[in-house]
Amino acid sequence: MNMCVVYLLQDGSKAKKQGGRIIVESRDGTVSSVPIQCVTGVVVGGAAQLSTQAVFALLEQGVALSYIDFHGRVKGQLSPSGADAAAMHAQARCLGNEGYCKTLAKELVQEKITAQYRLLSYYSKKYIASILTDTVSELKVMAKQVSWGGGIDRLRGLEGTAARLYFEAFGYLVKKLGWSWRGRSRRPAADGANALLNYGYAFLERDVRVAMAGAGLDARNGFLHSKNARKDSLVYDLMEKYRADITERFNLKLMHLRILTEDELVSTNEGWRISDEARKKYCER
Template sequence: MPMSFVYVVEDGSKMSIDGGCLKITYKSGEVSKMPKETVEAISIFGNSQMSTQCTKFCLEKGIRVSYFSKNGSYFGCLLSTGHVNIKRLKKQIFLSEDKDFCVKLSKKIIQAKINNQLVVVKRYLRNSNIDESDNLFQISNARKKVIEAESVEQIMGYEGTASRYYFKILSDLVETDFKFSGRNRRPPKDPFNSLLSLGYTLVMYELYGELESHGLNPFAGFLHQDRENHPTLASDMMEEWRAVLVDSVVMSLIQGHEISIDEFYYDEETGACLLKKDGMKIFLSKMEKKLHSEAKYLSYINERMSFRKAIWHQVRMLSRTVDLGDVEQYKPITIR
């Protein structure tokens, strides 16, 4: 039976359990139902309600409920404690202080990230007459330097260089209305960065939930520096998925004219560029379709699977890496 990831974007919606179904009653009076045993996760955007019975059901079944603002800022999640693995947590904290382990794992993650960035831009360059040879050289050169790096700080420096030239190419390629000047965030200042930020947030907290369900602490990372209230391990895992999942979805939406510049507005107080409600629905639908699509990108599994299942396998692989304290156990996601 196919599993359901539920997105609630209508303010004033109410979720409850009705017999064997999860029931969503919208402010308009419209009702939708789905078999409750098919629900795997729920994401709530804006102001909606969940009954106590529905909350208890989600906790009993380990269904993650994530809460976002209507614009996609993450607030937190409802998650049971049945996932706690104290031995794994202790090992994770110990390894997060091991410089050699952190450098070796960080190299694998960032080499994979830069590889995936190169693959994505080269796909779009096939149908373009733009000469990006200099920018491609800079990205490839940064990837080579990652191999020689002796510290996490050096690795992140080369990652920053590669990303700068990567986004330069994307800006050259993207439709005129969506051109942008580099990556910007907190808040995003243009439609392209607005889509990126929303996509990264969604995937980040999908990883967050998987890390917790595998007994890992999302806040104790190996690549990113410790920051209060920031899930650094989720950020670590996010790196190799950025181009694969989010950047490719954003480019597909724009280049395929599935979303228009009219779907965005600017917040007068913060200057943030944000999606309107219908644009949010378009983006969430596209992301969910991507996460359900199948491919064979995991080198250690000889079968096609959805990207969501691949994320599960990657977190499982990281858990094994932590348990054994062996970086060689970890095989990053690399696309071709």
């Protein structure tokens, strides 16, 4: 039986419970449904509606609900009761152990760097360039260095150096695909390619938050990034594993197939942003 996350992001979309299924109706009248027992998470946008009966049924099934704003930021969550306390105590025991945190951090950084050089290696077969092959070689060495001695600070340093090298090569690919690239920038995005990355990371963050909410995990208690009450460090820890394999690979595919072009992104006084039409295409794909 296939499991899924239900996204209610389209303006005017509605979802309700009918028997043992969640029925989703879009603004244009399209209707789809999924068995409640197949739902692992629900993400609800500000212009969508989820019935109270559906909310109760989903919570009883152990499904977490995340409510997001127009920009994709999580505004709040509803999590099933009962399992949260045990999971949080187990998380605190594990992440209070420095040795265990270091083991997790090593695995995560190694997997992230490996995913980065795999992506560049894939495209180096199409675009023969020293910046790609040289960066792949450097990242392979750095992935092996992760297992050497040192603490969390050293791992963060390796992660940061690898990211700098990787995005220099990633920028080369972006330019070869006909897009502008002014180096990796977050907010504000310096160009359309960065705006597209930021939008993709927002999707990834929502998926990670939904999975964490369903597991009853405390987003503030991570093992690699800084720990404080204002930063959901575990969210950003877990996102690292999937950035290259999912978001960055997907964005390059959209560019390569010309499903999206830079003309569909908008330059504003607050940086580049994704247009409504481009957002629709991104969500559909």
